[in-house]
Amino acid sequence: MSVVIRGSQLARMLGRWHPLPGTRRSPEYAALAQAVRGLLSDGRLALGVRLPAERELAEALSISRTTVTAAYRELRETGHLASRRGAGSWTTLPSGHRVGTSGLWTPSxxxxxxxxxxxxxxxxxxxxxxxxxxxxxxxxxxGDAGYHPTGIIELREAIAERFRARGLPTSPEQIMITSGTQQALDLVLRHHVAVGAGVLVESPTYPNALAALAARRARIGTHGLDPAAGWDAELLFSTLKQTRPRLAYVIPEFQNPTGRLMPAELRERLAAVAHSTGTDVVADESFVELALDGTPMPPPVAAFDRHSRVLTIGGMSKPYWGGLRIGWVRASAPVVQRLAAARVGVDMGSPVIDQLVAVQLLRQSDEIVGDRRRQLAAQRDALVAAVRATFPEWRVVIPSGGVSLWAELDGPVSSALAHAAEDVGVRLAPGPRFGLDGTLERYLRLPFTLPADDLAEAVRRIAEIRYDLDRIRTGSRWRTPEVIT
Known part of the structure; x- marks a missing residue:
């Protein structure tokens, strides 16, 4: 059975679709069709979702039904919509598409x-x-069947030792190896979050975490994270106390996408307040090894945990390689055993050979991670220089670690810019992918994981199409936001 989206919901997701800024004049129905395709391309509108009836969407957008009918017809012609008489229309994708590196559907x-x-x-x-x-x-x-639901002992000991080196006593029994950080999060959610349970996340945050929460049908709440100032402690803690969520998901080290580093005093208060509200905390440490400027690293959030409320997840994707699907959960030993019991319904354990490769790489971590930090620092500086020279009106805060910039644009054009950039050979992650309901249109995540010359060329190409977006059709205007009471 298809998920059905109401007209009011789709209208909210579309936002300022009329007219979508572009490089040439286009009819109103074409602008609407392009906006729906944009929602599909950046993952905010899932496949197999049944769209609202033409009359319902026309009323929600305050446009004629004829316009919606023509837009739906164009979407069917381009392969983005399938329809059957009496059953409605649902989202699909043209043949010749594949799942890209970002997890989104892209041309093959x-x-x-x-x-x-x-x-x-x-x-x-x-x-x-x-x-x-x-x-x-x-x-x-x-000599055995090769099933290790918690992971092989050599790797669990190696991960435990890394926590101990950061001042957090940890035994191998507190570590479970997973097939990547995303599986670690998924297993924790399966164990801790019932359908409809409240979960608090940062805004913006990691898109695949939002997808995992949506799959669990969690009730997602957010608290804002300022790109320049970081976490608003009072807002975070007042939200925790008022909503008392079952789980809070945070990225304390070089937060994705803002690059902010949570200070030690905030980590300590977070652990204490979470215990008082009955909230478990998932601390995603995917970027913990990627400090770029010799920044002193605060203790792990779990170092302040006195009540087994903090579950730490991490992995080897960012400092080593995404193709090595090795992640982990650090929690109390009883929680690890319960997670392992839940895991056998998903898979029986991570591949032994991958875990042995991870052990070998961790033995060389000083050399490997040291090289990564130097490489990323140089590429970050090159990207910052290119952005500031080309887009002086954009605002970027230079992160002291991680792999990306979080740029505040000169207007709410993030999705439109991402769509147009495809035409000049650049794929972008628009701000709304990192939030809920189409917000964050003024922001764009720019990773500095490509070589410096490629980053400069990408910025140059973005500049080619950025200023064309301002050439809106004669007589067209952005709709004035309505006051909602």
């Missing part, structure tokens, strides 16, 4: 695209030698 012939939608690095040169060494160690594990 998009070779040569500068992908700024994916904030990840290529593998380090040490990967292949580590894989060979891991293969030599595999014989030690061929």
């Amino acid at each position: 012939d998009a070779l040569g695209m500068m992908d700024l939608g994916c904030a990840a690095l290529p593998p380090p040169p040490q990967l292949v030698p580590a894989a060979r060494a891991a293969a030599d160690q595999l014989a030690c594990y061929l």
